[in-house]
Amino acid sequence: MTRKILLPTDFSSNALRAINYALELYKDEPCLFYLLNVFTVSSNVMDSLINMEPGSELYETAKSNSEIGLSNVLNSVAFGENGNPKHSFQTISTFNSPLEAIKHAVEKNDIELIVMGTKGETKSRTSVFGSVAVNVMEKVRNCPVIVVPELAKLQLPKEIVFPTSYKTHFKKRELNYLIDIAQKCKASIKVLHVANEEILNEEQFNGKKLLAEYFEGVNHSFHFLSHNSVPEAINCFVESRESEMVAFINKKHAFFGSIFTQPLVKEISFDSKVPILVMHDLRN
Numbered sequence: 305m306t307r308k309i310l311l312p313t314d315f316s317s318n319a320l321r322a323i324n325y326a327l328e329l330y331k332d333e334p335c336l337f338y339l340l341n342v343f344t345v346s347s348n349v350m351d352s353l354i355n356m357e358p359g360s361e362l363y364e365t366a367k368s369n370s371e372i373g374l375s376n377v378l379n380s381v382a383f384g385e386n387g388n389p390k391h392s393f394q395t396i397s398t399f400n401s402p403l404e405a406i407k408h409a410v411e412k413n414d415i416e417l418i419v420m421g422t423k424g425e426t427k428s429r430t431s432v433f434g435s436v437a438v439n440v441m442e443k444v445r446n447c448p449v450i451v452v453p454e455l456a457k458l459q460l461p462k463e464i465v466f467p468t469s470y471k472t473h474f475k476k477r478e479l480n481y482l483i484d485i486a487q488k489c490k491a492s493i494k495v496l497h498v499a500n501e502e503i504l505n506e507e508q509f510n511g512k513k514l515l516a517e518y519f520e521g522v523n524h525s526f527h528f529l530s531h532n533s534v535p536e537a538i539n540c541f542v543e544s545r546e547s548e549m550v551a552f553i554n555k556k557h558a559f560f561g562s563i564f565t566q567p568l569v570k571e572i573s574f575d576s577k578v579p580i581l582v583m584h585d586l587r588n
Contacts, residue, residue: 305334306334306335306336307330307333307334307335307336307416307417308335308336308338308413308414308415308416308417309326309330309335309336309337309338309415309416309417309418309419310337310338310340310406310409310410310413310415310417310418310419310447311323311326311337311338311339311340311418311419311420312340312341312342312402312405312406312418312420312436312440313339313340313341313373313374313377314341314342315341315373315376315377316421316423317454318421318422318423318452318453318454319420319421320377320380321421321452321454321456321458322419322420322421322450322451322452323337323339323377323381323419324381324458325419325450325452325456325458325579326419326450327381327388327391328458328459328460329419329450329460329485329488329489330391331388331390332390332488333390333488334390334391335390335391335392336391336392336393336394337391337392337393337394338393338394338395338396338409338413338415339374339377339378339393339394339395339396340395340396340398340405340406340409341370341373341374341395341396341397341398342370342398342399342400342401342402342405342406343366343367343369343370343397343398343399344366344399358399363399366399367397367399370397371395371397374395374396374397375395378393378395381393396409402436402439403436403439403440403443403444406418406440406444407443407444410444410446410447411446415447416447416448417447417448417449417450417481418440418444418447418448418449418450419449419450419452420436420437420440420449420450420451420452421437421451421452421453421454422437422451422452422453422454423436423437423454437451441554441582442554445554445584446584448481448581448582448583448584449581449582450579450580450581450582451579451580451582452579453577453578453579455577456577456578456579457548457577459548460488460489460491460548461485461489461491461547461548461549461579462489462490462491462492462548463491463492463494463545463546463547463548463549464482464485464486464491464492464493464494464547464548464549464550464551464581465494465496465538465541465542465545465547465549465550465551466482466493466494466495466496466550466551466552467496467497467498467534467538467550467552468495468496468497468511468515468553469497469499469508470497470504470507470508470509470511470512470515471507471508471511472511472553472585473511473585474511474514474515474518474553476518478553478583478584478585479518479519479553479583481581481583482551482581482583483518483519483521483522485549485581486522486523486524487521487522490523491522491523491548491549492522492523492524492525493519493522493523493524493525493551494524494525494527494541494545494547495512495515495519495524495525495526495527496527496528496529496537496538496541497512497526497527497528497529498528498529498530498531498534498537498538499528499530499531500530500531500532501530502528502530512526527541529541538550542578547578548578548579549578549579549580549581550578550579550580550581551580551581551582551583552580552581552582552583553583553584553585554582554583554584554585
């Protein structure tokens, strides 16, 4: 079965690295990659949507630049010595807000995974994730996403860290992409529990037992760190072990409030090298 994977690009170096990461991750599988570029004429998306109409000089110029950019990306990743006979590509150039364009592409093309850079051309040294990446991780809830930092290594992960409180009501299908990547890359999953004390209540004990059942087919182990700060503990664990990926289950209304926005984004160094796989709590 051919996988359908969406690759948003703003033609930045980070976006190209994310594309190359996806091509490497799925190099042995038949894939249809959708290269998506969203064009505007103003840094203010709303101004662009209001003031630019199809047929206007501004619109046609922006559209032409978008199509040329996509053609250049396609030439660099699909042809010549970089080509992979298992991979095919389609390009999408659209005028919209980035989040709505990505949502629309996911629905229309039955996309099963998004792979994108953490930030685009307007880089900020004060945050790991650009606003588009954050919005996609939080609001595109019917499709997992891998966000790839600009300095991420293109090598496949050999160790994936999965932080958990053991309180989430896991379903195996929510973890399918984590399990699939671990099997594909022959990677181990390190289940990390961060708390002040190691003792688990009944709910957590059952959650841990369930994870052990789900991960039975892959190399996995359970780890505990005593720490007041979950973000700092994750950072320390990943950096000390040189892990190559971190995976999260995104629980609606809790994921970014408790893990990413405050304070993890501020506490991870801006040049983080570790891709993040965000899956979703399907009950939401």
